[in-house]
Amino acid sequence: MKVVKFGGSSLATGAQLEKVFKIVSSDPERTVVVVSAPGKRNAEDTKVTDLLINCAKQYLLFGEAPELVESIVSRYADIADELGLSNDVIDLIRSDLCQLLEGDQQDPSRYIDSIKASGEDHHAKLVAAYFRHQGADAYYVSPKDAGLFVTSEPGNAQVQPESYQNLSKLKKQQGIIIFPGFFGFNHHGDMITFSRSGSDITGSILANALKADLYENFTDVDAVYSVNPSIVSNPKEIRELTYREMRELSYAGFSVFHDEALIPAYRANIPVQIKNTNNPDAEGTTVVPKRDSTNGPVVGIASDSGFCSIYISKYLMNREIGFGRRVLQILEDDRLTYEHIPSGIDDITIILRQDQMDETIENRIMKRIKDELDADEVTVEHHIALVMVVGQAMRHNVGTTARATKALSDAQVNIEMINQGSSEVSIMFGVKEAQEKQAVHALYNAFFEKALI
Amino acid sequence: MKVVKFGGSSLATGAQLEKVFKIVSSDPERTVVVVSAPGKRNAEDTKVTDLLINCAKQYLLFGEAPELVESIVSRYADIADELGLSNDVIDLIRSDLCQLLEGDQQDPSRYIDSIKASGEDHHAKLVAAYFRHQGADAYYVSPKDAGLFVTSEPGNAQVQPESYQNLSKLKKQQGIIIFPGFFGFNHHGDMITFSRSGSDITGSILANALKADLYENFTDVDAVYSVNPSIVSNPKEIRELTYREMRELSYAGFSVFHDEALIPAYRANIPVQIKNTNNPDAEGTTVVPKRDSTNGPVVGIASDSGFCSIYISKYLMNREIGFGRRVLQILEDDRLTYEHIPSGIDDITIILRQDQMDETIENRIMKRIKDELDADEVTVEHHIALVMVVGQAMRHNVGTTARATKALSDAQVNIEMINQGSSEVSIMFGVKEAQEKQAVHALYNAFFEKALI
Numbered sequence: 001m002k003v004v005k006f007g008g009s010s011l012a013t014g015a016q017l018e019k020v021f022k023i024v025s026s027d028p029e030r031t032v033v034v035v036s037a038p039g040k041r042n043a044e045d046t047k048v049t050d051l052l053i054n055c056a057k058q059y060l061l062f063g064e065a066p067e068l069v070e071s072i073v074s075r076y077a078d079i080a081d082e083l084g085l086s087n088d089v090i091d092l093i094r095s096d097l098c099q100l101l102e103g104d105q106q107d108p109s110r111y112i113d114s115i116k117a118s119g120e121d122h123h124a125k126l127v128a129a130y131f132r133h134q135g136a137d138a139y140y141v142s143p144k145d146a147g148l149f150v151t152s153e154p155g156n157a158q159v160q161p162e163s164y165q166n167l168s169k170l171k172k173q174q175g176i177i178i179f180p181g182f183f184g185f186n187h188h189g190d191m192i193t194f195s196r197s198g199s200d201i202t203g204s205i206l207a208n209a210l211k212a213d214l215y216e217n218f219t220d221v222d223a224v225y226s227v228n229p230s231i232v233s234n235p236k237e238i239r240e241l242t243y244r245e246m247r248e249l250s251y252a253g254f255s256v257f258h259d260e261a262l263i264p265a266y267r268a269n270i271p272v273q274i275k276n277t278n279n280p281d282a283e284g285t286t287v288v289p290k291r292d293s294t295n296g297p298v299v300g301i302a303s304d305s306g307f308c309s310i311y312i313s314k315y316l317m318n319r320e321i322g323f324g325r326r327v328l329q330i331l332e333d334d335r336l337t338y339e340h341i342p343s344g345i346d347d348i349t350i351i352l353r354q355d356q357m358d359e360t361i362e363n364r365i366m367k368r369i370k371d372e373l374d375a376d377e378v379t380v381e382h383h384i385a386l387v388m389v390v391g392q393a394m395r396h397n398v399g400t401t402a403r404a405t406k407a408l409s410d411a412q413v414n415i416e417m418i419n420q421g422s423s424e425v426s427i428m429f430g431v432k433e434a435q436e437k438q439a440v441h442a443l444y445n446a447f448f449e450k451a452l453i
Numbered sequence: 454m455k456v457v458k459f460g461g462s463s464l465a466t467g468a469q470l471e472k473v474f475k476i477v478s479s480d481p482e483r484t485v486v487v488v489s490a491p492g493k494r495n496a497e498d499t500k501v502t503d504l505l506i507n508c509a510k511q512y513l514l515f516g517e518a519p520e521l522v523e524s525i526v527s528r529y530a531d532i533a534d535e536l537g538l539s540n541d542v543i544d545l546i547r548s549d550l551c552q553l554l555e556g557d558q559q560d561p562s563r564y565i566d567s568i569k570a571s572g573e574d575h576h577a578k579l580v581a582a583y584f585r586h587q588g589a590d591a592y593y594v595s596p597k598d599a600g601l602f603v604t605s606e607p608g609n610a611q612v613q614p615e616s617y618q619n620l621s622k623l624k625k626q627q628g629i630i631i632f633p634g635f636f637g638f639n640h641h642g643d644m645i646t647f648s649r650s651g652s653d654i655t656g657s658i659l660a661n662a663l664k665a666d667l668y669e670n671f672t673d674v675d676a677v678y679s680v681n682p683s684i685v686s687n688p689k690e691i692r693e694l695t696y697r698e699m700r701e702l703s704y705a706g707f708s709v710f711h712d713e714a715l716i717p718a719y720r721a722n723i724p725v726q727i728k729n730t731n732n733p734d735a736e737g738t739t740v741v742p743k744r745d746s747t748n749g750p751v752v753g754i755a756s757d758s759g760f761c762s763i764y765i766s767k768y769l770m771n772r773e774i775g776f777g778r779r780v781l782q783i784l785e786d787d788r789l790t791y792e793h794i795p796s797g798i799d800d801i802t803i804i805l806r807q808d809q810m811d812e813t814i815e816n817r818i819m820k821r822i823k824d825e826l827d828a829d830e831v832t833v834e835h836h837i838a839l840v841m842v843v844g845q846a847m848r849h850n851v852g853t854t855a856r857a858t859k860a861l862s863d864a865q866v867n868i869e870m871i872n873q874g875s876s877e878v879s880i881m882f883g884v885k886e887a888q889e890k891q892a893v894h895a896l897y898n899a900f901f902e903k904a905l906i
Contacts, residue, residue: 332775345704418873
């Protein structure tokens with residue numbers, strides 16, 4: 001069987017729901033459908049989830065938000081109208097939403113979270129009604145009834161281990177299950193959401209619990225591209241890549257698939273296929289545990305900006321036991337995560353995301369490193385971009401690094417740092433942000449445009 | 454003024470001492486001479502220091518070692534004979550050595566250390582006698598009288614801060630000071646040696662204390678070479694390099710100058726010149742605080758084997774605050790130092806020297822990482838060599854990395870890892886030990902044999 005997840009733009013209008021129904025009903029293996037809240041119908045539109053957040057906030061302030069409630073309900077009503085559904089489901093959605101809005105407001109973030117989660121929950125009910133209207137044996141399943149239990153952190157719920165066992169029982173049910181994405185319940189019965197794009201997580205958890213043969217993730221692009229299309233136009237599509245490669249790509253700017261969502265599928269070795277609701281015949285991209293590397297060693301070029309580097313030098317640092325550990329302890333004391341630590345003999349560089357540090361934190365860190373570790377020199381460089389060449393097959397390919405560095409050199413990009421560990425799933429280059437696009441272009445040309453030797 | 458240090462091979466015979474006298478007396482700035490114990494006279498010979506260690510050990514076992522005492526004293530006597538010196542100084546050396554051998558044996562390592570140190574001490578007295586015999590105003594100065602105080606760890610003495618102030622008073626003395634290298638005294642009056650090649654350290658401390666204009670280090674090679682001559686024949690000599698470059702080179706297999714010895718000179722910005730006693734007109738190599746990079750970005754290629762790499766992967770490692778710090782803590786608990794930590798998104802590789810770990814430690818470390826950090830995969834790879842391209846001017850040279858990686862790729866060397874931090878004093882490549890020489894050849898050819906663009 002297959003778990004199929006549809007994103008918000010795939011479910012934004014009646015016309016989109018018709019496509020979704022066609023896709024699901026064209027393959028009897030597609031028995032579990034995970035739905036998002038209605039997304040944008042056009043570039044200026046607002047997602048239902050965002051309307052819900054505003055609505056909850058207004059309720060917290062004024063105890064009512066009649067216009068927002070109507071605009072939310074009308075989003076569902078428009079779809080129902082378009083599809084010729086009865087008003088029953090819309091009445092149900094309106095009453096349920098109003099009941100939620102009148103709920104316990106003692107913990108505002110939990111209150112907002114439950115309202116936010118209703119976007120998916122209500123849409124699952126609407127989708128189930130539409131599928132039945134089309135003659136399918138489809139029904140809404142509540143995450144509560146199915147036993148999808150999560151931790152209590154709003155917006156960052158973690159699945160509880162027993163959920164997998166609970167959800168596996170859905171296998172016995174007949175027909176098509178319509179399951180709302182994005183949230184679960186804590187043990188007190190509160191709705192708690194996963195991190196943003198959390199419907200991907202729900203689908204992945206279900207795929208794992210049900211030992212699905214495939215987890216299909218329908219979105220609005222034909223495939224994962226080998227490079228960011230906003231930097232390089234018409235880039236090559238990736239047909240197949242490994243979990244590790246996907247993770248490395250999504251780390252540095254690829255946002256097609258929520259990387260945290262890969263974990264449950266990864267743990268159960270379930271392939272994840274990314275497809276386009278608007279073009280379901282396109283091959284899509286499949287994320288697999290292993291792949292052969294017939295398509296060349298590199299699958300993609302990713303980049304992300306907003307990094308900084310802290311450079312620390314101290315003569316004979318190399319002989320000091322515990323130096324590196326103490327540097328990392330100082331970062332940890334301020335809850336900072338670092339990305340990489342390239343090092344010379346007597347110096348180390350720490351690459352971290354700038355947005356974790358304001359000036360106060362930065363100054364405190366710098367002072368502590370200087371004073372407590374008696375460093376000779378501590379400097380920080382801002383506006384660093386990381387550019388990654390990703391491909392699991394690089395490991396056994398002698399020339400990959402040479403090709404990459406030559407491409408950067410030919411493009412007059414100065415490499416600020418390089419990081420390549422034993423895994424060789426990726427080579428990371430640090431460059432100045434001003435040279436990021438130049439670097440991505442150069443690497444894309446080197447690995448995808450030129451004939452590979 | 455200049456502090457001049459002579460190594461053991463420069464002081465092994467009377468003929469060598471004649472060269473030393475010529476060198477010192479040819480320049481009135483050479484007023485402080487640091488001497489080593491007599492070294493090897495030929496490839497089969499034994500250094501006096503090694504004879505002394507054996508002699509001390511035999512004394513500890515049997516309370517006497519008449520033959521070893523004679524062979525030690527005869528080394529000095531042969532030199533005195535060759536130079537036509539009176540027997541007075543030899544008698545003095547013999548009685549002093551015998552007195553030391555009858556000394557306190559309660560702490561065997563300290564006992565051996567004091568015997569070991571006498572090699573330099575006695576030779577300084579002999580050299581001073583010879584210089585006076587030649588008509589020079591030269592005299593032996595005892596480290597004790599001069600106030601060279603050190604910590605009490607035999608074979609790894611660290612200079613006490615007050616020594617610099619004490620030694621600075623030598624500046625007022627007239628004539629040529631002959632100062633024994635390799636040891637100082639702790640506050641109880643015990644002779645304690647520096648680490649091996651410690652005469653370099655003594656010279657560097659004196660150069661700092663006396664604010665010398667130059668610290669000349671006479672040895673038996675014309676210069677520091679840009680690559681190990683046992684791998685590449687007739688390599689290019691290095692005329693000038695920075696402390697940092699010297700340190701990076703000496704880290705990975707360059708043993709011309711003891712890198713710990715650079716510190717005192719480095720702290721006082723005193724240039725260090727490496728020259729050849731047997732060819733004093735050769736230009737030598739000068740270690741300086743800064744250099745211009747007119748000779749190309751790279752000064753040398755160094756390599757060293759005997760490393761291993763521990764590869765750790767864990768899905769979403771990157772999001773775990775404290776992961777890296779906890780890995781380093783595990784290493785620190787076993788007093789292990791690491792060299793580099795290249796990393797991917799969800800993996801890190803730790804490069805460390807194999808000789809720190811036996812199988813038991815290795816297994817313990819691996820198990821702790823696996824269990825305590827819940828890693829997905831922990832593997833160790835042995836027989837790794839590190840090959841370094843060193844040059845402070847690489848920082849602003851776009852093509853250096855490309856040139857290096859292309860050279861390795863053309864030579865079919867697989868790069869296991871790369872490490873290049875912000876300092877860019879060096880780029881480190883990890884390769885399999887079996888490919889070490891191949892890699893060094895390829896890099897040397899790329900940076901020194903081909904015309905540089």
